[in-house]
Amino acid sequence: MERAGRKYFLFVTVFIVFIVYGCGSSSGKEGMPQAPPPQELPVVTVGIAPATTYQEFSASLEGIKDIEIRPQVEGYLDRIFIDEGAHVKQGQVLFHINDRPYHAQLENAKASLAAARADMVNAQINVTRLTPLVDNNVISDVQLKTAKASYDEAKARVAQAQALVNNAEINLGYTSVKAPVQGYVGRIPLKIGSLVGVSTTEPLTVLSEIREIYAYFSLSENDFLQFKNQYPGTTVEEKIKQMPPVELVLADGSTYPQKGKVQVVSGQFNNSMGAISFRASFLNQDGLLRSGNTGKIRIPRTVTTAVLIPQEATFELQDKVFVFVVGDSNKVASVPIVVTGSSGNYYLVDKGVKAGDKIVYSGTDRLQDGAVIQPQLISMDSLLKKKPL
Known part of the structure; x- marks a missing residue:
């Protein structure tokens, strides 16, 4: 009986091993891991359309007249008739010196x-x-x-x-110091009782006439050469007359409602800065702008046949801008592009891609060169309707 039991146990063990081995062998290739399917990613065809781009230049603002108010006789300041920031009329008494x-x-x-x-x-x-x-x-x-x-x-x-x-x-x-023009009073550094005279270092105040504001900005030598090539005319003055109205972006990022006009340009380059100065004028009837403010001048430039790329389709690497171009067999390859400007949510491209090329619209962070994707085509027209230039 004992021997029969041992034989039975051995038989059952061998049978189980055979069954397990047979099942594993029978599964064969079906048990091997399968390659994942290609990613489904939106793809857009590069298009051409007219667009307006903007060049921005830092600017400082000054009133058309910023006049230092200085005493012309010596004496003790015994009355101050105005406060800082006040608007005064021409001929109004501002200060009085003991007479x-x-x-x-x-x-x-x-x-x-x-x-x-x-x-x-x-x-x-x-x-x-x-x-x-x-x-x-x-x-x-x-x-x-x-x-x-x-x-x-x-x-x-x-x-x-x-x-x-x-x-x-x-x-x-x-002894009665009067306003030579109407405008706004600046800082008043001296107080009643101060001894003032023609040799006083600081002015009593600065009076700014700001019915019109000048915005001074500078162009680099390269920007100036582009400016001369962009506008018709034989002289700089003629080219300035052909410039469109410019915009003023304020320090908080808002755009000043009135557009300005570029009027004059400095006669020569500043050798130390490698730049040449321009001036644009803006009406300031409501007094929103003040001398000493800063901002940016935006100069528009219209391009009739611009190669457009949505900014979402780009990524940056080592200070260069790239896109993934979809090639044969839906393989993608990263290509550097040369951006010449922007308009709305789009880049204007000079080199790297051309009209008709297909690029990955989104999901570029999950791609690498040579990857195969399943394109989901998106129309550039539909993008322009959702996000116009």
């Missing part, structure tokens, strides 16, 4: 003038008295000539005294 010394100078000058006039009257009387005596040969004409010389001297002293009076009146008037 007591200048009142005294004026009174002294007037007294000197009165004395000079009295001397002139006496000299005239003397000439009048001696004239008939000379005519009747009672006295020699030497005395009359002397009297006339004294009169001329007295007359000159009157003119000199009058000039001193005029000068004293002018200096007295300078």
Whole structure:
């Protein structure tokens, strides 16, 4: 019985091993891992369309007149009639300098003038008295000539005294510092009680007339050469007249509602910076812009046949922009492109791809060169309708 049991156990064990081995052998190739199917990715055909691109240049803003208000006489500042940021009219009094010394100078000058006039009257009387005596040969004409010389001297002293009076009146008037133009008051560094004069380093304030604002910006030598080639005309002035209106992008990223016009250009390059300066003017009736603001000038450029690529289809690597181009057998290859500008959500491309090429629209982060995909074609027209230029 014991031997029979051992034989039965051995038989069952061999049978189980045979069954397991047979099942494993019978599965064969069906048990091997299968290759995943190609990725389904959206693909768009590169197209051509008219587009407007923009060049941006950093700009600083200044009023058409930024005038330093400086004292023209010396004295203590005893009144300030305005506050920083206030709008003032032309001729409005801004500051007052203590005028007591200048009142005294004026009174002294007037007294000197009165004395000079009295001397002139006496000299005239003397000439009048001696004239008939000379005519009747009672006295020699030497005395009359002397009297006339004294009169001329007295007359000159009157003119000199009058000039001193005029000068004293002018200096007295300078104690009231007035606005030469209308505009906005800048910072007021000095306070009441400060001693001011023509030698004071800081101005009392800066008055900005900002009904119109100038935006100063610079073009590099390369940008300037492109500018000269882009617009018709034989001179720079003629080319500037052909430039379209420009936009001003403010520091917060918003666009100023009024468009401006480029007016003048500097006569020569700044050798230290390798740039040449331009100026654009913007109307500023509401006073939204102030001197000292910064922003960016946007110059539009229209391209009639631009090669467009959605920005979503690109990726950057080592400061270069790439796309995945779909080739034969739906294999993809990364290709560098040369971007000449942007318009809306699209890049304008000069080199790398051409109209009719198919590129992967999205999912480029999951691709590598030589990968095979299952394209899902998207129309460029449909993209332009969803995201226009």
